[in-house]
Each structure stands twice: as C-alpha cells, then as structure tokens.
Amino acid sequence: MKKFFIFLFFILLNFNYLSALDVKEINYYKDNKAWLVNDNNLPIVAIKFAFKAGSGIDPIGKKGLASMTASLLDEGAGNYSAKEFKKILADNSITLNFNVSHDNFYIDLYTLKENLDLSFQLLDLALTKPTFKLEEINRVKGNIKLVLEQSYKDPDDIGARLFREILFKDHPYQYDTLGVSEDIDKIEKKDLESFLNNNLTIEKLFVAASGDIKEAELKKYLKKYFVKFDNKKKVNEIPTHKKNINSEIFLHKKDLRQSSILFAGKGISRNDPYFYSAYVMNYILGGGGFFSRLTTEVREKRGLVYSVYSYLYRYDKYNFFSGGAQTSNENVVKVIKIIKGELIKVKKKGVTEEELKNAKNYLINSYVLRLDSNNKVASMLLNTQMDGLNTDFFEKRNDYINSVSLEDIKKVASRILDENQIFFLVIGNPTDLKNANKI
Amino acid sequence: MRFFLFLIIILFSKFAFAEFKPQHTILENGLEIVVLENNRVPAIAHSIWYKVGSADEPNGKSGIAHFLEHLLFKGTEKLKPGEFSQIVARNGGKENAFTSKNYTGYFQLIHKSKLELVMSLEADRMKNIKLIEKEFENEKTVVLEERYSRVDNNPSALLSEQINTALFMNHPYRKPIIGWEHEIKNLSLKDVMSFYEKYYAPNNAIIVICGDVTLEEVVKIAKKHFGSIKPSKIEKRLWTEEPTQHAPRVVILKSKNTAIPVFKRHYLVPTYTKSKKESIAMQVFTEIFGNPSTGMLFDEFVKNKKIATSAAAYYYPDGFGDTSFTISIVPKKGITLNKIESELNIYLKEIKEKVVNKDELKSTKKRLVNETIFAQDSLYMGMRIFGSSLSTGYSLKDIIDWSSDIQKVSLDDIQNILSKIFDSNKSVTGLLLPIDK
Numbered sequence: 095m096k097k098f099f100i101f102l103f104f105i106l107l108n109f110n111y112l113s114a115l116d117v118k119e120i121n122y123y124k125d126n127k128a129w130l131v132n133d134n135n136l137p138i139v140a141i142k143f144a145f146k147a148g149s150g151i152d153p154i155g156k157k158g159l160a161s162m163t164a165s166l167l168d169e170g171a172g173n174y175s176a177k178e179f180k181k182i183l184a185d186n187s188i189t190l191n192f193n194v195s196h197d198n199f200y201i202d203l204y205t206l207k208e209n210l211d212l213s214f215q216l217l218d219l220a221l222t223k224p225t226f227k228l229e230e231i232n233r234v235k236g237n238i239k240l241v242l243e244q245s246y247k248d249p250d251d252i253g254a255r256l257f258r259e260i261l262f263k264d265h266p267y268q269y270d271t272l273g274v275s276e277d278i279d280k281i282e283k284k285d286l287e288s289f290l291n292n293n294l295t296i297e298k299l300f301v302a303a304s305g306d307i308k309e310a311e312l313k314k315y316l317k318k319y320f321v322k323f324d325n326k327k328k329v330n331e332i333p334t335h336k337k338n339i340n341s342e343i344f345l346h347k348k349d350l351r352q353s354s355i356l357f358a359g360k361g362i363s364r365n366d367p368y369f370y371s372a373y374v375m376n377y378i379l380g381g382g383g384f385f386s387r388l389t390t391e392v393r394e395k396r397g398l399v400y401s402v403y404s405y406l407y408r409y410d411k412y413n414f415f416s417g418g419a420q421t422s423n424e425n426v427v428k429v430i431k432i433i434k435g436e437l438i439k440v441k442k443k444g445v446t447e448e449e450l451k452n453a454k455n456y457l458i459n460s461y462v463l464r465l466d467s468n469n470k471v472a473s474m475l476l477n478t479q480m481d482g483l484n485t486d487f488f489e490k491r492n493d494y495i496n497s498v499s500l501e502d503i504k505k506v507a508s509r510i511l512d513e514n515q516i517f518f519l520v521i522g523n524p525t526d527l528k529n530a531n532k533i
Numbered sequence: 534m535r536f537f538l539f540l541i542i543i544l545f546s547k548f549a550f551a552e553f554k555p556q557h558t559i560l561e562n563g564l565e566i567v568v569l570e571n572n573r574v575p576a577i578a579h580s581i582w583y584k585v586g587s588a589d590e591p592n593g594k595s596g597i598a599h600f601l602e603h604l605l606f607k608g609t610e611k612l613k614p615g616e617f618s619q620i621v622a623r624n625g626g627k628e629n630a631f632t633s634k635n636y637t638g639y640f641q642l643i644h645k646s647k648l649e650l651v652m653s654l655e656a657d658r659m660k661n662i663k664l665i666e667k668e669f670e671n672e673k674t675v676v677l678e679e680r681y682s683r684v685d686n687n688p689s690a691l692l693s694e695q696i697n698t699a700l701f702m703n704h705p706y707r708k709p710i711i712g713w714e715h716e717i718k719n720l721s722l723k724d725v726m727s728f729y730e731k732y733y734a735p736n737n738a739i740i741v742i743c744g745d746v747t748l749e750e751v752v753k754i755a756k757k758h759f760g761s762i763k764p765s766k767i768e769k770r771l772w773t774e775e776p777t778q779h780a781p782r783v784v785i786l787k788s789k790n791t792a793i794p795v796f797k798r799h800y801l802v803p804t805y806t807k808s809k810k811e812s813i814a815m816q817v818f819t820e821i822f823g824n825p826s827t828g829m830l831f832d833e834f835v836k837n838k839k840i841a842t843s844a845a846a847y848y849y850p851d852g853f854g855d856t857s858f859t860i861s862i863v864p865k866k867g868i869t870l871n872k873i874e875s876e877l878n879i880y881l882k883e884i885k886e887k888v889v890n891k892d893e894l895k896s897t898k899k900r901l902v903n904e905t906i907f908a909q910d911s912l913y914m915g916m917r918i919f920g921s922s923l924s925t926g927y928s929l930k931d932i933i934d935w936s937s938d939i940q941k942v943s944l945d946d947i948q949n950i951l952s953k954i955f956d957s958n959k960s961v962t963g964l965l966l967p968i969d970k
Contacts, residue, residue: 133573136909138906138907176836177836184826185899185900187907206906233842236866237842240793240842240863244791244792247967248792249686350686351681352681352686384606384628385615390615394671395671397671397672398678400675400679420682451623455622455623456625459624460622460627461625466912469910
C-alpha cells in the first residue's frame with residue numbers, strides 16, 4: 095500500500111496556469127494604464143485603486159490625516175447624509191471601502207455588475223464632494239483615539255507599536271497609520287480637504303479590475319471619473335529610511351499568561367536579483383506554516399508554541415525580514431535560542447535539495463489558488479502593477495521561482511540572516527530573560 | 534483550528550444558493566458526498582466534515598474534539614507525523630482544519646488533478662491514525678499554547694467564554710470548544726483515541742467539494758478509497774437541554790489588557806433546526822436591527838444618542854437546540870457601561886413599535902439574497918457554507934430554498950419573534966471593564 099502512495103505523490107506536474115490569466119492593459123489617459131482580467135462567470139465586478147498617498151506623508155503635528163480622510167469619505171457626500179450614503183451602498187450590495195497603509199491610499203470596490211454605474215457615481219461623490227460634517231469628524235476622531243489607546247494596553251497592539259518604534263525611529267513609518275493621539279484633535283476639516291486636493295493625483299494612481307466588465311467599459315468609467323485628478327500637484331515623498339539593526343533583545347514587561355516574541359532584520363528589495371531566492375528561502379525557513387524549519391523545530395518537535403513564523407515585508411522606502419512566536423513565560427529564552435539557531439543554520443549551510451524542490455513545487459503549483467475569486471485576482475493585479483512589473487510577469491513568474499538554486503539561497507541567506515543584525519522584542523513576563531533592554 | 538487561518542472569515546449568515554447547483558449522493562457505507570461544480574479555475578476546495586464537535590465530549594474531557602483535530606496531522610500507519618501536510622504542500626495545496634461545537638472539518642485547496650490524492654489521504658486518516666505517547670504530550674502543550682494565545686491573553690475572548698457558560702446552564706454548548714485548561718491537561722491518549730474510534734466513520738461524515746469536478750468523477754474515486762471502510766454504530770446525539778431560565782445573569786471581567794470597555798448582551802434563542810420559521814425571521818431582523826453600519830442599534834446609540842462608537846447585533850442560526858443572539862456596544866469615551874445598559878433596556882421595551890417599515894424589510898431581504906451571488910465568488914466559501922450547514926442539520930433543500938424562505942418573511946413574522954428574543958430571563962449581560970494597573 096505504501097508503494098501506491100509514493101507513486102501517487104511523486105508525479106508532480108508543473109502546470110502553467112498563469113498563461114491562462116489573460117491580463118489586458120488599458121491606456122485610459124496619458125501614461126496611465128489600468129489592468130483588467132475579464133471574467134464573466136458571475137455578474138460581479140471587483141476594482142481596486144491605489145494612490146501613492148499613505149500615512150507616511152502625514153505632516154508633522156497632523157499624524158493620522160490620511161487615514162482620517164479615508165474613513166470620512168463615506169460619512170456623507172454630495173446631497174447624501176452619512177446615513178443615506180451608507181444605506182444606498184448597503185441596499186445595492188455595494189462594498190466601497192477607503193483605507194490607507196503607510197505608502198498607499200486604497201479604494202476597494204466590489205459590486206454586482208448591474209450596480210456598476212451607481213457604484214462609480216457614489217465613488218465619485220465620495221472623492222470629490224465629501225461633506226466632512228463636523229459631527230461625523232468628531233465621531234470618527236473619538237473612534238480613532240479609542241483604538242490608539244489600545245496600543246498602550248492590548249498586548250498585540252503594544253507589540254506592534256513598539257516594533258515600529260524600534261525599527262522606524264525618526265521616520266514616518268514609526269507611527270500607526272491611524273496617527274498619534276495628541277494630533278488627532280488638531281486635524282480640521284480644511285486639512286482633510288487639502289489632503290484630498292493635493293495628494294490624490296492621477297500620476298500616482300494604479301487601477302486593477304477583475305470580473306464582468308469589458309475593456310471599453312472600464313476605460314469609459316476611468317475617463318469619466320478619474321481624468322479630473324490630473325491636477326499636477328507635487329505629492330510629498332516619504333524619505334528613505336536607513337536603519338542599522340543591532341543584535342538586541344527588548345523587553346516590555348507585562349503580566350500575561352504567555353509572552354509574545356517578535357523579531358526583525360534586514361530585508362530585500364523587489365528589484366534585487368536575489369528577491370526570488372529570498373522568497374523561496376523564507377518559505378523554507380518560516381513561511382510555509384505547517385512544516386517550515388521554524389515550525390518543525392519549535393512546535394512539532396518540542397511543543398513550545400502554537401504559532402511561529404517568518405516573512406519578508408516591503409515598504410516603499412524600507413524592506414525587512416521579520417517573524418514572531420508566542421510561548422509560555424518560562425520558555426521565552428529557549429524559543430529565541432532555537433529561532434536564532436535556525437536562522438544561523440540556514441545562513442551557514444543553506445537548505446537541502448529536497449527542501450528546495452518541495453518549496454518550488456508548492457510555490458508554483460499553488461498559484462492557481464490565487465485566482466478563484468475576483469477580489470483575489472484584482473489584488474494580485476494591483477500589487478504586481480505597483481511593484482513596477484509588466485503584464486508579462488504572470489508568464490514569467492514560475493520561471494523566476496524555478497531558476498532559484500541552492501547557491502542563490504546561500505548567498506541571499508548570508509545577506510539577510512545575520513545574527514548580529516536581528517533584534518528581538520518580547521511582550522510578557524518571561525521568567526528567565528536576563529540582560530534585556532527594558533522598553 | 535490547527536493553524537491560524539490567514540483568510541478573511543466573513544460572518545456566515547445563512548447565505549443561499551439558488552444558483553449553486555449541489556449534486557448529492559450517499560455511498561453504501563453511509564458516506565455523504567456533495568459536489569458544487571465551479572469551472573472558473575482548474576482547482577477544488579475539497580473537505581470532509583465529521584458530525585462531531587465539542588458538544589459531543591464526555592463530561593470532564595473538554596477539548597477532545599479540537600485536540601483530535603490536531604492529531605489527525607500526526608501520522609497514520611502509512612504516514613509519518615507531519616507528512617500529510619508536506620504531501621499536500623508539495624502538490625501545490627493549501628490546507629487547514631477547524632473544530633466547532635457541532636462538527637470537525639478538514640479541507641484542502643488544490644489543483645483538480647490532485648482530487649484522488651487528497652481523497653486517498655482523507656480516507657487513510659479516517660481510521661488509521663497512529664499515535665505515540667511522546668507525540669501526544671508534545672501536541673498537548675501546543676494546544677495549551679493555542680488556548681493561551683486565543684483566550685487567556687485576550688480579554689474579549691475570555692469574557693465571551695464566561696458569558697457562554699452562563700448562557701447555557703445545562704446544554705453542552707456551555708463548554709468552550711478549545712476546552713478548559715485543567716481538562717486539556719488531564720486528557721490521555723486513550724481518551725482521545727476512543728473518541729476518534731467512536732465518531733470518525735464514513736456514516737458520520739460528509740465530503741463537500743466545490744470546484745472543477747463532476748459528481749461522477751468524485752464518486753468513482755470515493756468508492757475506491759472510502760468504499761471499503763466499514764460504517765460504525767453512531768448513536769443519535771442526545772444532548773441535555775436547557776431548562777426554563779428564570780433570571781438574568783451578569784458577568785463582569787476587569788482587565789489590564791484593554792483600553793476599550795465593551796457591553797455585551799446575549800439572549801438564548803432557537804437555532805434554525807429547532808424552529809426554522811422563527812430562525813429565518815430572526816436572520817432578517819438581525820440585518821435590520823444589528824447591521825454595524827446601517828442597523829437600528831447603530832442609528833440609535835451611535836447617531837441619535839451619540840453615546841457609543843459602535844453598536845451591532847449578531848445571530849448564529851447553526852446548531853441544535855438553542856443558540857445566542859448577541860448585542861455588542863462600545864461606549865464613547867466618558868460614557869459608562871451602566872448608562873449603555875439602561876438606555877438599551879429602555880430602547881428594547883419599545884422595540885415592537887419601532888420595527889414597522891415595509892420598505893426597509895423589502896430592501897433588507899434583497900441585500901441578503903444578493904449575498905448568495907457573492908458567496909459563489911471563491912471556492913472556499915461554497916465549501917464552507919454547505920459543509921457547516923449540512924453538518925448542523927440543514928437538508929440540501931433547506932440551503933437551496935434559503936433565498937425564497939427569506940423572501941417570504943413578513944413584518945408580522947418579525948413582530949412575533951421580538952418578545953421571544955428579548956426575554957431578559959434568558960439573557961446574560963457581559964461587561965468588559967478596563968482597569969489601570
């Protein structure tokens with residue numbers, strides 16, 4: 095019987111799913127191009143927009159401006175009150191969200207095809223005629239301040255805040271996208287208006303769509319509603335961030351049943367020739383969830399955690415490698431030691447041929463799973479476009495992964511997994527941690 | 534859940550499926566199979582649902598169902614611990630599992646050419662898991678760490694656990710799915726294995742597949758791999774029922790680990806399987822009353838009275854016997870939870886006079902029915918909705934008819950359930966109170 099299993103498991107095909115993804119590039123204005131996958135399996139359209147205008151450009155003293163603007167756009171626009179606006183969206187089953195990251199201002203539209211026209215009208219009202227009623231401004235401010243307070247009380251939120259403070263000290267990325275408590279009340283209606291007027295410009299706009307919409311239709315809508323954002327404003331740039339990470343352990347003492355551990359080190363740029371090597375390496379080390387090296391050593395063999403992971407993260411102006419784990423207070427030192435040990439092992443010895451083969455098989459063959467919903471496809475198109483890649487990326491992506499060699503992984507590991515340039519942050523009440531920097 | 538799911542989980546109201554065309558069959562050994570064809574991409578969401586969950590656990594052994602879910606990845610006579618997951622991954626699959634009060638489910642998202650592979654793997658672990666004491670003890674600490682992460686370190690989850698135990702005074706739903714810490718610690722390998730042997734059988738399971746396959750293909754492979762597995766004697770679930778409840782209860786949790794006070798009110802109400810008509814009416818009412826951005830509660834507490842930052846209500850129709858209807862309100866800075874409570878009590882006294890708008894009813898029903906279209910926009914959703922419904926007592930017809938059942942709800946139907954929902958003797962009020970050091 096065992097034979098049968100082996101027979102079945104080792105026939106692996108490299109399916110070329112991605113060539114099936116027919117991405118159209120639509121030049122709707124000057125140099126502006128939108129990407130579209132036309133899929134009429136369902137009468138649904140998903141469109142994602144991103145302007146290069148995130149919380150990273152919030153002015154000093156008004157940290158939280160981008161995010162507050164985004165959360166007020168659907169709180170009344172044109173002749174509609176907040177209540178009416180939300181009711182029209184809900185009654186027509188339109189999802190229209192505005193939110194910001196540190197680098198981007200995102201608009202997320204998800205609707206039935208029959209309501210596409212209405213969706214664009216509402217989107218246009220929100221972007222061009224938001225009411226910014228004082229009552230709504232004050233209400234939203236109250237909500238934001240409450241959530242920001244959590245970052246001094248809730249263990250996960252404390253962790254996220256301190257992590258940013260360590261990694262991004264003296265850079266706009268150090269603040270929560272929601273901003274800073276003291277600044278929230280200083281933000282006024284005119285600030286919100288000038289944020290919209292000055293930062294949402296078509297030169298910094300990316301658009302991606304998936305679903306029951308044709309090229310001509312999308313082009314028509316974009317021309318009608320977005321050409322007006324050709325306002326030639328110079329958007330503030332986020333400064334580059336240079337940070338030398340030292341090998342340190344920071345401790346925020348808190349009386350908890352379990353400690354949370356976060357770590358971070360140098361990352362890799364999307365344009366780096368070794369980007370895919372790093373991507374595959376991270377999958378093997380801590381990205382592959384169920385049997386990565388970290389999960390195998392910390393969870394499966396020793397039962398010390400429920401979750402341990404690593405990932406590569408990219409901001410526009412900074413890249414880093416990071417990860418985390420949660421463990422009982424008495425095991426913190428042990429877990430940090432094992433994590434460090436695994437990083438060093440990969441740096442010194444690389445990975446095995448079998449690990450590399452398995453990783454490639456997963457990363458290539460699982461790609462089809464990213465294509466089963468309009469939202470997933472639109473997100474993938476948007477991200478690829480924002481990475482500065484072309485539509486032919488989807489044909490080449492598997493080859494990039496396939497070409498990663500054992501040697502490449504060793505090379506990139508020696509750059510990223512440097513034990514002298516990784517910090518650990520512990521939130522909790524570890525019993526055995528000495529020589530930590532209190533934070 | 535074996536691992537955190539990095540997926541957005543939408544609250545499943547009972548979406549419907551007029552457009553889903555489920556195909557169904559039952560093998561001779563009792564294994565049910567449901568296929569939802571979706572040919573958009575050459576992939577499938579393959580799942581198996583066992584009709585056993587935390588409510589089936591023997592007294593004093595809470596956490597077995599979930600613990601067992603973890604152990605199904607720990608090897609069989611043919612596979613080494615962890616090998617299951619490695620095989621799925623190197624074939625390009627994503628997988629996970631989840632345990633609820635009523636069922637335990639396992640799923641893989643994978644290319645359609647791997648259907649036989651995942652079916653053979655599930656067939657193998659239906660009966661053949663093999664455990665050694667060391668693996669078992671290791672996984673026990675993993676489960677304990679999971680409990681600390683999800684519950685003990687999380688004041689809101691801790692409060693929900695306490696509320697739940699107060700709401701169900703006698704029904705096994707009072708136990709937390711993950712189990713009580715002291716009971717998890719005392720579980721033995723024998724306890725877990727006898728639970729496995731008792732409940733994991735073809736006649737206690739449903740295979741649900743959403744994706745680019747036909748029922749015919751699935752049945753052929755299912756017969757090959759599951760066909761020889763003998764059915765077990767599965768006893769009808771006889772759970773202790775709730776007695777008449779005579780008094781409101783209050784649970785207060787004070788925590789240093791949150792800055793945000795929360796007011797919660799849970800009412801004991803019937804599930805879909807207990808009272809179909811009332812449950813359908815409650816689903817419509819919940820949307821009108823509790824939608825977090827357009828509901829009546831939001832209007833009253835956030836917009837009109839301006840004493841809350843959020844206000845919403847939820848209803849979970851799945852299960853057997855009773856379930857909970859939940860109100861959740863976060864007060865504005867400076868407003869006490871007592872103020873929220875007294876305002877809510879006043880508001881609910883006149884609720885009958887407030888639910889009167891026919892247009893509102895019509896548009897709400899349309900919204901709910903539209904959800905059935907969105908539910909088809911991913912393989913995972915269809916699989917998850919059909920699996921969870923079928924393993925909590927819905928028939929296929931119930932699921933398919935959901936849209937038309939929703940359309941039939943009248944204002945009278947809603948009026949008639951209001952006094953049944955808001956019966957304070959069947960309620961638990963939960964308060965989460967931040968405290969400084």
